[in-house]
Each structure stands twice: as structure tokens, then as C-alpha cells.
Amino acid sequence: MHHNPIFLALDLPRLDAAEALARKLRGHLGGLKLGLEFFCAHGHHGVHEIAKIGLPLFLDLKLHDIPNTVAAAMQAIHVLEPAIVTIHAAGGRAMMEDAKAAAGEHCRVVAVTVLTSLDEGDLAATGIGGTPHDQALRLAELAHAAGLDGIVCSGHEVGAVRRQWKDGFFVVPGLRPAELNGSGRPHGDQKRTVTPRAARDAGASVLVIGRPISRAEDPVAAARAIEATL
Numbered sequence: 551m552h553h554n555p556i557f558l559a560l561d562l563p564r565l566d567a568a569e570a571l572a573r574k575l576r577g578h579l580g581g582l583k584l585g586l587e588f589f590c591a592h593g594h595h596g597v598h599e600i601a602k603i604g605l606p607l608f609l610d611l612k613l614h615d616i617p618n619t620v621a622a623a624m625q626a627i628h629v630l631e632p633a634i635v636t637i638h639a640a641g642g643r644a645m646m647e648d649a650k651a652a653a654g655e656h657c658r659v660v661a662v663t664v665l666t667s668l669d670e671g672d673l674a675a676t677g678i679g680g681t682p683h684d685q686a687l688r689l690a691e692l693a694h695a696a697g698l699d700g701i702v703c704s705g706h707e708v709g710a711v712r713r714q715w716k717d718g719f720f721v722v723p724g725l726r727p728a729e730l731n732g733s734g735r736p737h738g739d740q741k742r743t744v745t746p747r748a749a750r751d752a753g754a755s756v757l758v759i760g761r762p763i764s765r766a767e768d769p770v771a772a773a774r775a776i777e778a779t780l
């Protein structure tokens with residue numbers, strides 16, 4: 551069987567609830583994504599608890615500091631044996647190189663390019679000209695040159711990025727199953743969303759899915775339904 555590309559985003563404030571949900575879904579997932587919120591609230595203890603479930607872990611920490619500090623942080627999370635860790639490409643080439651060198655052999659280091667919360671005006675206010683799209687492509691190239699494993703990108707971009715970076719490892723969040731949105735209600739035509747299947751076909755290595763599963767009335771059924779489309 552093909553390995554399951556679905557990583558569940560465990561964005562739940564309570565550790566016990568996150569653990570219970572992950573356990574229930576275990577057989578329908580390829581891994582679990584723990585974000586900054588989880589890590590700041592529950593730290594290494596929380597990660598160790600979730601690790602007991604036995605799925606690969608994606609630590610979405612979006613590290614961004616001077617090279618020495620990011621490398622030390624990578625070494626400090628080594629003991630957690632993450633399968634994937636994120637850093638910010640905006641930290642620059644040396645930071646990315648040092649982060650990759652400090653990561654374990656089995657840890658994929660992937661770069662966040664431009665946060666999707668930023669538009670052209672926000673970038674201009676930070677002194678960056680041009681569109682978020684152009685900036686994202688520039689940072690993707692830099693991440694590639696720095697020897698990272700891949701980047702985080704949207705389902706709309708992953709096809710183009712895959713054509714440029716053939717053996718890249720691409721993490722795609724922001725996905726919505728065809729018939730439902732995150733609240734479990736059908737969404738209108740006004741929303742341009744990408745389905746998990748479309749993202750995978752376009753070259754996604756990992757599909758990050760949170761609320762469409764975690765907030766579903768029946769999370770197992772939701773995960774199975776998505777799995778069945780892949």
C-alpha cells in the first residue's frame with residue numbers, strides 16, 4: 551500500500567484531547583503535526599506523550615533567528631526525533647544551512663516562505679517589494695540552494711514548485727475536501743479551495759489537514775473519506 555500522506559494538525563489546546571483524537575485516528579494518518587501553540591503549551595513532555603501513539607511527528611515550529619541559535623534549537627529538539635521540522639526561509643541561507651546540518655539524518659527540514667496572512671501591502675511595510683508570490687518563489691529558490699529538503703506551499707503553488715524542484719519535499723496545508731468546508735457545511739463558489747487529491751496529484755509530499763477532520767462530527771469517518779479520495 552502507498553504510504554498515507556495525511557498529517558493531522560493537532561491544533562487543540564488540551565493535551566489529553568489532542569492525544570485522544572490522535573489515537574482514534576491513528577490508522578488513517580501518515581503522521582501528526584504539532585504547531586507552535588502545542589509546543590509552547592506542552593513542550594517536550596507533550597511531544598513525548600503524542601510520540602507514544604507511534605506516528606511520525608511534524609514539529610511546525612517555524613524557527614527564525616541567527617544561525618547559531620536556530621542550529622542549537624534544532625539540536626535541542628533532536629531527542630524528540632521529529633520526521634519534519636519547519637524553519638523560516640527569510641532567516642537567510644546561512645541559517646537554513648546550519649539548521650539542516652544540525653538536524654538529524656532522518657529529519658526533513660522544510661522552509662516556510664511567505665506567511666499566507668501577509669499581502670503585498672504587508673510585505674511593503676516590512677520593506678519587501680513585489681508580490682507575495684514572487685517573494686515566495688525567491689525564498690523557495692534560496693531554500694533549495696541552502697540544501698533544505700523542501701518548502702511549505704499552498705495547493706495552488708505546489709505544481710509549479712514541483713516542476714522547478716523535482717525531488718523536493720512539499721508540505722501543503724489549507725486543504726478542503728470537495729464537498730465540505732472546515733465547519734462541516736458546504737462552501738459556496740466564492741472560496742477557491744484545493745482538495746487533498748488535487749494537491750497530491752500536483753506533487754504534494756505531505757497533506758496537512760486540521761479542522762476538516764478534527765472538527766468533523768465523526769473525525770474517523772472524515773479521515774476515511776479523505777483517504778478514500780487519494
Ligand code: C5P
Pocket residue numbers: 559561585666723724725732758759760761762
Ligand atoms: O485549516 P486547517 O485546520 O486544515 O489547518 C491545518 C494546519 O495548517 C494548521 O495547523 C495551520 O496552522 C496550518 N496552515 C499553515 N499555513 C496556511 C494554512 C494553514 O501552516 N497557509
